[in-house]
Amino acid sequence: MTKDIPPNCIAAGNPAKVVRHLDPDVCIKTRAEWFAFPDQLALHHQELDRRMLKGNTLLGWMCSVFFPAVGD
Numbered sequence: 001m002t003k004d005i006p007p008n009c010i011a012a013g014n015p016a017k018v019v020r021h022l023d024p025d026v027c028i029k030t031r032a033e034w035f036a037f038p039d040q041l042a043l044h045h046q047e048l049d050r051r052m053l054k055g056n057t058l059l060g061w062m063c064s065v066f067f068p069a070v071g072d
Contacts, residue, residue, distance in 0.1 A: 005011045010020040022028070035041065 005016060005018065008022040008024050009018045010022065011017060012019050
């Protein structure tokens, strides 16, 4: 029951069990805060993509398709 879950906790499952205790002093962004500035969020996503894909090449991709390594 939801009455059995202590405050500042995340619960999951059926029956619900506490999976994480949250620190009340740490500020957590809400979904509304994340999407309040969509243009800025899009720029952050573009920068993240650029960093994640840095060093990738067409030749590297082709090699991974035709000659996959173990675990690909």
